[in-house]
Amino acid sequence: MRILQYLINGISIGSVYAIIALGYTMVYGIAKMLNFAHGDVIMVGAYISFCVTSYLGLPAWAGVLAAVAVCTVLGVVIEGLAYKPLRGTPSLAVLITAIGVSYFLQNAAQLIWSSSPKNFSSIVTMKPISMAGGKLVITGEVLLTVAACILVMVGLTLFTGKTRTGKAMRAVSEDRDAAQLMGINVNRTISLTFAIGSALAAIAGVLLCSTVPTLQPTTGSMPGIRAFTAAVFGGIGSIPGAMLGGILLGIIETFSKAYLSTQFSDAIVFSVLIIILLVKPAGLLGRQMQEKV
Amino acid sequence: MKKLLNNKAARTNLITYLVVVLAFLAMQLMNSAGMLGSSMKGFLVPICVYISLAVSLNLLVGICGELSLGHAGFMGIGAFSGILIAALLKNTIPNDFLRLLCAMLGGGVFAGVVGFVIGVPVLRLRGDYLAIVTLAFGEIMKNIVGNLYAGTDAEGFHIAISTSRMPLGEGGKYIINGPLGATGIQKLATFSMGFLLVLFTLFVVLNLINSKEGRAIKAVRDNRIAAESVGINVTAFRMKAFVVSAFLAGMAGALFGLNYSSVTATKFNFNTSINILVFVVLGGMGNILGSVISATVLYILPEAMRSLQDYRMILYAIVLIVVMLCTWSPKVKEYLSVAADKALGIFRKKEVGTNE
Numbered sequence: 001m002r003i004l005q006y007l008i009n010g011i012s013i014g015s016v017y018a019i020i021a022l023g024y025t026m027v028y029g030i031a032k033m034l035n036f037a038h039g040d041v042i043m044v045g046a047y048i049s050f051c052v053t054s055y056l057g058l059p060a061w062a063g064v065l066a067a068v069a070v071c072t073v074l075g076v077v078i079e080g081l082a083y084k085p086l087r088g089t090p091s092l093a094v095l096i097t098a099i100g101v102s103y104f105l106q107n108a109a110q111l112i113w114s115s116s117p118k119n120f121s122s123i124v125t126m127k128p129i130s131m132a133g134g135k136l137v138i139t140g141e142v143l144l145t146v147a148a149c150i151l152v153m154v155g156l157t158l159f160t161g162k163t164r165t166g167k168a169m170r171a172v173s174e175d176r177d178a179a180q181l182m183g184i185n186v187n188r189t190i191s192l193t194f195a196i197g198s199a200l201a202a203i204a205g206v207l208l209c210s211t212v213p214t215l216q217p218t219t220g221s222m223p224g225i226r227a228f229t230a231a232v233f234g235g236i237g238s239i240p241g242a243m244l245g246g247i248l249l250g251i252i253e254t255f256s257k258a259y260l261s262t263q264f265s266d267a268i269v270f271s272v273l274i275i276i277l278l279v280k281p282a283g284l285l286g287r288q289m290q291e292k293v
Numbered sequence: 294m295k296k297l298l299n300n301k302a303a304r305t306n307l308i309t310y311l312v313v314v315l316a317f318l319a320m321q322l323m324n325s326a327g328m329l330g331s332s333m334k335g336f337l338v339p340i341c342v343y344i345s346l347a348v349s350l351n352l353l354v355g356i357c358g359e360l361s362l363g364h365a366g367f368m369g370i371g372a373f374s375g376i377l378i379a380a381l382l383k384n385t386i387p388n389d390f391l392r393l394l395c396a397m398l399g400g401g402v403f404a405g406v407v408g409f410v411i412g413v414p415v416l417r418l419r420g421d422y423l424a425i426v427t428l429a430f431g432e433i434m435k436n437i438v439g440n441l442y443a444g445t446d447a448e449g450f451h452i453a454i455s456t457s458r459m460p461l462g463e464g465g466k467y468i469i470n471g472p473l474g475a476t477g478i479q480k481l482a483t484f485s486m487g488f489l490l491v492l493f494t495l496f497v498v499l500n501l502i503n504s505k506e507g508r509a510i511k512a513v514r515d516n517r518i519a520a521e522s523v524g525i526n527v528t529a530f531r532m533k534a535f536v537v538s539a540f541l542a543g544m545a546g547a548l549f550g551l552n553y554s555s556v557t558a559t560k561f562n563f564n565t566s567i568n569i570l571v572f573v574v575l576g577g578m579g580n581i582l583g584s585v586i587s588a589t590v591l592y593i594l595p596e597a598m599r600s601l602q603d604y605r606m607i608l609y610a611i612v613l614i615v616v617m618l619c620t621w622s623p624k625v626k627e628y629l630s631v632a633a634d635k636a637l638g639i640f641r642k643k644e645v646g647t648n649e
Contacts (some may be wrong), residue, residue: 034421052354082614091421092360093621097623099567100613107607135490225428225563232425267436270429277426280416 001135006258007251012142012211014250015149019204020227021234021242022156023197029173029237030193033091036098037078038201039224040105043217045071045202046209047113050120060123067202075198076191083194084187103219109217117216120209145207153243154202162240170194173237226253229273235286244284306499309582316589317488321467324484328496332596340592341487342549345494346574347588348581349541352498354570355579356507357534358514360424363431364569367539368546369561370407371400376475376556377548381450383479393481397490404543405536407434414537416528419517431566439558443469446476449567474557475550482552490548491585494541499581501537510534575616 020042027035048070049063082101086094126140140264171179172189180186208223209215227246234245249269256268276284320337323329350364375396386392417428443452446465453459459470469475501507509530512520521527550556572591576583596613598605616624 010317028421034424082618085618085624088623089621092354092574092578093617095360096571097614097617099571100610100617101615103610104607107610111603111607225432229425229429232422236421261456263440264436267433270433270436273429274415274426277418277422281418281422 010251010254014247018246021231025242037101039220042205043220045205073203079194235283241285336412345545347584365565366431366434367542371543371546372550374403375400400547401544405540408539
């Protein structure tokens with residue numbers, strides 16, 4: 001029974017990683033850049049939701065909506081101001097700019113909301129479900145996180161598979177120049193990707209802070225790195241890969257904390273990542289690109 | 294001498310050495326004249342450390358073309374092994390300078406060996422994947438060093454990696470105390486040693502770049518497949534650059550560790566790796582003098598802005614973004630050059646006017 005409980009907890013935290021990892025993977029697939037500021041967009045989303053519910057006293061759904069709206073705009077603005085002018089330059093230049101944006105967001109949050117941690121109240125009011133005589137407890141947060149994760153996954157799969165815009169997105173990630181020749185507006189597609197990724201980050205931020213209630217300007221950086229690892233784990237650029245990677249990473253993390261060692265959980269998670277990459281250099285579901293001479 | 298000055302590479306190298314030596318002499322003069330504040334004095338050793346780190350990372354990122362996000366990991370290994378060596382040799386080598394030298398060499402060798410061990414599997418990967426694995430490696434190192442216990446007691450020296458505190462016998466004294474880090478370090482680091490370290494790093498890296506090996510490494514960077522097809526052993530050369538870079542980072546780390554009375558493993562985290570990378574990219578990839586200057590300026594910049602308090606890091610972030618846009622973006626560059634032309638044009642017209 002304990003093993004089942006750990007599995008459920010692992011899937012829950014893994015679902016949050018998966019939603020964040022989707023943002024990383026989509027941006028990487030289309031813009032070919034490591035967006036290190038993504039983790040901080042999560043933090044901004046959580047703060048917005050916190051402000052709307054705590055200061056304005058509005059219900060939780062309004063907080064989530066506000067967070068999604070603000071983060072979507074933020075994502076597009078960041079892309080337009082900082083990344084768009086650098087399109088076509090070496091990826092390192094964009095990477096450093098993304099790091100600059102990350103510093104900027106963290107320090108702006110510190111100025112606005114101060115560095116002292118805020119106590120984020122969960123958006124779920126449901127009572128935990130107790131099974132098997134209290135041995136197996138499923139909280140409302142777990143249910144909501146997993147449901148949100150499945151919803152996002154199904155939604156994105158349908159979007160990229162069925163709609164014209166989604167197909168354009170896939171085309172751009174496959175071959176940007178060819179897509180442009182086919183009349184796809186590449187700039188708009190990239191902006192849209194950032195908008196979707198940032199909206200997902202906002203949702204992830206609210207879910208993350210509902211599970212782990214302390215909120216401070218650095219809240220997003222560690223889950224950001226973890227989720228980034230998850231995206232690579234599953235094969236960066238691949239949407240199902242990000243999902244699988246996120247959930248697997250969550251499970252590995254929970255199990256290594258439970259059965260091996262709490263202190264060494266970081267080392268274990270990252271070692272698994274290294275081993276996976278050595279065996280499958282493109283990640284679990286990533287496509288191995290053939291090199292052309 | 295004339296031949297030397299005609300050779301472009303040799304000339305740039307000479308300028309690099311000259312700048313460093315002159316900066317050192319100027320600092321020494323200002324120090325003896327009492328012109329340096331106590332905070333500025335505190336910066337001298339870290340600046341030397343970061344210059345060495347930036348130059349050694351530049352070898353990897355700029356010359357070799359491999360993006361590494363775990364340079365702070367090697368720095369951390371160097372720091373902790375250096376601290377251990379310095380503490381253990383306290384009675385064997387009474388001379389501070391010699392002991393510091395041993396600690397730095399030991400730190401470098403340790404980091405170099407770890408670099409080699411990691412390099413064997415990791416260098417099979419390329420590009421962004423290599424970056425991610427080096428990131429993962431940095432985090433693993435931080436995690437392990439954060440749970441490392443070392444100390445001496447009546448029975449001798451003990452070392453353990455464990456989740457709980459390692460017990461020590463009678464008269465036991467911890468040198469490295471798990472998550473609390475190394476405490477009670479004897480501060481051996483001096484500015485002169487920092488200067489020597491910078492010179493040594495420059496000597497190694499510049500000579501490597503302008504050697505047969507360096508040309509091979511650059512060939513691998515520019516076109517791996519072409520390099521392979523003319524018979525360059527790609528893996529061996531990448532490995533050489535990786536190990537040399539790790540060795541130099543370890544030496545710098547040892548000097549860094551011995552500059553403070555206590556150091557924790559969290560100091561050598563992802564952010565530190567990123568900061569060193571920022572020095573390299575802003576200084577210009579592959580440009581060694583650029584790394585030296587940008588490490589100095591960017592280290593002092595946030596400290597100099599301390600009076601702005603809460604705003605200093607946000608300003609630093611803005612400066613970083615703006616500099617990246619101005620140096621890389623084709624549009625912004627074009628706009629700037631047009632603006633510069635206009636400004637110069639006005640200036641020229643005025644000049645013409647005064648001549649009449």
